[in-house]
Each structure stands twice: as structure tokens, then as C-alpha cells.
Amino acid sequence: MRVLITGAAGMVGGTLAEHCRARGDDVLAFDREGLDITDERGAREAFGRLRPDAAINCAAWTDVDGCELDPQRAFLVNSQGVEALATASRLAGASFVTVSTDYVFDGRREGHFYTQRDDPHPLSAYGAAKLEGERRAQVANARTSVVRTGWVFGRGGRNFLATVVERARRGERLRAISDSYGTPTYAADLAARLRELAALDLPGIYHVVNAGEGASYEGFARESLRLAGLGGAEVESITVDSLKRPAPRPRNSRLRCLLSGAVGLAPLRDWREALAEFAAPGQK
Numbered sequence: 001m002r003v004l005i006t007g008a009a010g011m012v013g014g015t016l017a018e019h020c021r022a023r024g025d026d027v028l029a030f031d032r033e034g035l036d037i038t039d040e041r042g043a044r045e046a047f048g049r050l051r052p053d054a055a056i057n058c059a060a061w062t063d064v065d066g067c068e069l070d071p072q073r074a075f076l077v078n079s080q081g082v083e084a085l086a087t088a089s090r091l092a093g094a095s096f097v098t099v100s101t102d103y104v105f106d107g108r109r110e111g112h113f114y115t116q117r118d119d120p121h122p123l124s125a126y127g128a129a130k131l132e133g134e135r136r137a138q139v140a141n142a143r144t145s146v147v148r149t150g151w152v153f154g155r156g157g158r159n160f161l162a163t164v165v166e167r168a169r170r171g172e173r174l175r176a177i178s179d180s181y182g183t184p185t186y187a188a189d190l191a192a193r194l195r196e197l198a199a200l201d202l203p204g205i206y207h208v209v210n211a212g213e214g215a216s217y218e219g220f221a222r223e224s225l226r227l228a229g230l231g232g233a234e235v236e237s238i239t240v241d242s243l244k245r246p247a248p249r250p251r252n253s254r255l256r257c258l259l260s261g262a263v264g265l266a267p268l269r270d271w272r273e274a275l276a277e278f279a280a281p282g283q284k
Helices: 011-022 040-050 064-069 071-092 125-140 160-169 187-200 217-227 271-279
Strands: 002-006 026-030 054-057 095-101 144-149 174-177 204-207 235-238 268-270
Touching: 002 011, 002 040, 011 026, 011 187, 040 071, 054 071, 054 187, 064 071, 064 125, 071 095, 071 125, 095 125, 095 187, 125 144, 144 187, 160 174, 160 217, 174 217, 187 268, 217 235, 217 271, 268 271
Parallel strands: 002 026, 002 054, 054 095, 095 144, 144 204, 174 235
Antiparallel strands: none
């Protein structure tokens, strides 16, 4: 398969490029310098020249607070940029997969998972822009698969989930939110599912997360440290409100997929099993 990947400098995009190459694909991987998704004409020219079989968009502006402070830029990248890629894919005869977010939901469903049957209601400019990007992509290219995910951790990541063990090994003080819940997702497992969906060319909305009941940030951190042999590291429990961040976050953004089984895809492994692989001593 000839697959074009945007956002290849990021954790998910980079992991995906490695996975596709290992599967023998002809991989066309672009970072922002190589392909600016907000440049509609440039995207069309690139797709027309390269003629991929499938395109997988991992590019996004994921700074949630930055998006809240600059919603115009959030909309440009996370909505218009996604639409431009979807259009370019259609014109090139390619299927299109784009990564979206659990932040399209408001998180007010206590103790429940969000499925594709639940109506999105984003709280933040980031979530609103990503939701609009989903809708625009589906209109622009009927062969669009939207993949909502969240709480992604993996090698090369810069978020709390991806760096908690590294920070503990450096002796840094750790603070973790105890009253916000999500479904941890291993970038390597997410990448494999993204490629599967691109190859299957089955349009729709998919929730792609690792199996399990989910966790709080604090619970994830403590499990990470235990698996890494750092169970004695101190973790300070804090609340979401104590951080006073510009953008509101959903308190419960746990996801579950109703479609994967229907299209013959097995659920991803439990997040604890994936975390054990990632947090094992000696891993970087």
C-alpha cells in the first residue's frame, strides 16, 4: 500500500510511519515543513503528484490551552486543514483516515464510556475545531474514517502520560490529576489500527483506545511507576480545578467502540498490558 502520512514528526505519526514501513508499505511521511495542511493548493498538488492509495492525517494543533487563546488558528489547522487533506485525498482517488479526539465530548457522563451513538458536545475551542474537522472531512471525502482517541502515550511523546516514568527516573516531583478519567491508548497499538482502517477503506467514526476500564491521571501514573520498578516515587494528587488552565477539559472522556467488531477488528489489548511493555525497565 502506498500511504501518505501527515504529522510524521509527532508521536503518533512517527510511530505510524515506522509501523507501515515494517509492513512493507511505500510510505510518504511528511512533517509540517514538508506538507503544510493549511495550504490547500499545496496539499492538492502533493497528492496529485504522489498518488497515494490512502492518506492518514496525524497532524493537528494539540495545545489545548493554546487553542483556547487562539481559536482562529485552532480552526485553521484542526478544521480547515483536515478538510483540505480530505479533499486532496478524494481528488487523488485515495481513502482518508484522520485522527480526532475524546475532547469532542463534554465529559459529564459519570461512570460511563462514550460511544459513537453519543452526541458530541465539546467544551473547548480545541474540541470544537476537531469536531468541525471531522464533519468537514466526511463531507469532502465519502471515503473518510474518523478515529477518535485520547490519552495517548508512547515513545517520543511529550505529554504527561508519555514522560511520567522518565521524569520519575530523573527524580522530578510528580503531580497528577485525580478527578479526571480517560482511556489510555498506546501509540503503537493506535498506529496498527490506523493502518488497518486505511487498508480496509471502511468509512465511519471509530473510537480507538486500548481496552480496560480506564484510569485517572494519578492512577495511570502510579501504575506506570509500579511497572517500571519505581513504586516508591512520590506522586502528589491534585484536582483539575487547582490548575486553573485557560481551556476546560472533560472530566470523563473514556471511549468505547461499537463498530470495530462489526467490521472484523478485534479490540485492542488492555491498556495495562500495553503500559507494561512501554514502562518496562530499559525502555526509552
